Amino acid sequence: MAVFVALGAFLMTLAGGWTAQRVTDRRHLVLGLAGGLMLGVVGLDLLPEALKAAGEVVFGVPAALLLFVAGFLVAHLVERLLAARQAAHGGEESNGRVPEVGLTAAAAMVGHSAMDGVAIGAAFQVGDGMGAAVALAVVAHDFADGFNTYTITSLYGNARRKALTMLFADAVAPVAGAASTAFVTIPEGLLGGYLGLFGGVLLYLAAAEILPEAHHEHPARSTLLCTVAGAAFIWLVVGLAG
Template sequence: MAVLVALGAFLMTLAGGWTAHRVTDRRHLVLGLAGGLMLGVVGLELLPEALEAAGTEVYGVPTALLLFVGGFLLAHLVERLLAHRQAAHGAEEVNGRTPEVGLTAAAAMVGHSAMDGVAIGAAFQVGGGMGAAVAVAVIAHDFADGFNTYTLTSVYGASPERSASSGQGGPPCRRALTMLFADAAAPVAGAASTLFLTLPEPLLGGYLGLFGGALLYLAAAEILPEAHHAHPARSTLLCTVAGVLFIWLVVGAAH
């Protein structure tokens, strides 16, 4: 049952990536929305779940929050190291960005989606009602996952010529499509894995905290500044707010 439900997440992720590709001619709006979705997922879903699941404290600070800060610093460190390596080897950057950053971020999204599948399977092990509630939340926000995965990879991995022509008639970024399909398949694989193993709740909480910190860094330090760099429009800000409100509605509906 869990694997069949995860197929809904597969389709929703592809729908999110398809939407991101179709509107890349308005990149500032896409990035503004993606930043809002990422902020909403971190603040309204990942961090509360991490705090509840991890439970323990280290020197008076919840473990999930320590890992959250660690994830933020890790994402910053990885980006700086990749940028330094590119400069040291004289490699050409794409639009001032290192493609490896987008691939690393997209790979993190794939890992998160796999954990979504694990969450679906674990919930169905508890009961059908719990499984259905978790599935609704996962399937709804997997649209945002697909949207963000495609956007992150295409922003960092496309050439300037491809970026300029990647509107509705432009060719899709091959790396973005590869990571999108990997992200779509990850929940199915995660749900299938629960047929053979059970993930300890503290470990799941720690992972969510670490991933949340990395995702917040990408949203605040990369996606949103890029959205407002060339198009500091009010519509971009409205898209960001709309993304946060959408995740709020999803979380509220799931509970």
């Protein structure tokens, strides 16, 4: 089931890459909705489930929450390191474009997409409702992943063929990640910890990348409404599943 659902992430990633080649003025609405879906999944489903599965307390704080904060910080650190590397290379090149930087950033996104697939498989081990909610967030977020993978690869001067290769790798990654969980049953405590960690990463992507990008050039009320609608939809899904 997890692999079948991950195929949705595969298709959505390709759709994001296709859109990157044909950008329309409605992109901000799609990203706003994706950000709302991600926020809803983290706050209304991932964290409660992580706290229930990994309930042990470490120095006064639930382990799941510590890993949630750690996931947020790791995502922030990775982004800052990539930004620093881009800035350093930009100073060396007159046009500020170093193809290797684009490929490195795209490769990092491929690795992240593989972990998205693992998260889908892990969530389905908790239950179908949990798996569906996480899959929905991942599928929505993978549109932005595909869009950004193609854009950042080509932005730094790589040929279209390389950009399409990285896009395809990013699309396949969540399917491979989900398939890997079919052979391993993750212990409940470890599963809860991973869901907490993934929740922190997902929240960072929503708060620091997806939503700012959605509102950057289009701070419209419609974008905000899409974000609220995404979070409310997850609330509805969680309520119906419960």
